[in-house]
Amino acid sequence: MSYVTTHVLDTARGRPGTGIALRLERVAEPSELVAAGVTDDDGRVDDLGPDSLPVGTYRLRFDTAAYFAASGDPGFFPTIEVTFSTLESEPHYHVPLLLSPFAYSTYRGS
Numbered sequence: 001m002s003y004v005t006t007h008v009l010d011t012a013r014g015r016p017g018t019g020i021a022l023r024l025e026r027v028a029e030p031s032e033l034v035a036a037g038v039t040d041d042d043g044r045v046d047d048l049g050p051d052s053l054p055v056g057t058y059r060l061r062f063d064t065a066a067y068f069a070a071s072g073d074p075g076f077f078p079t080i081e082v083t084f085s086t087l088e089s090e091p092h093y094h095v096p097l098l099l100s101p102f103a104y105s106t107y108r109g110s
Helices: 064-071
Strands: 004-010 021-026 032-038 044-048 057-063 079-085 097-100 103-106
Touching (some): 004 057, 021 044
Antiparallel strands (some): 057 079, 097 103
16 A cells, blocks of 8 residues: 555535546655556545655645536636645555535545
8 A cells, every 4th residue: 555545525526536636746845746646436546656755744736627627617726735744653644635616625534
């Protein structure tokens, strides 16, 4: 399993956010692409990048503009970025995104 996984739920429709392109980047100057993926039919990306990462600050960047354009919704946030820090003692990070056209939230999953 990847060190970082994610899951997108379209809370306005009550179903997975499928086909959303995303990038995992290490926050640095300049930022470094670690991995890229697209959410599957269950809204998940389970194979996003390596099995471990150095301690640091990372960002998941979700391309929500294309997702909302495909669904016909206006979508207020064309890109959603979730920045988080990793610790040496943690074996895995799951970073879910709850999405609607005019709001989003996230949390540390398990």
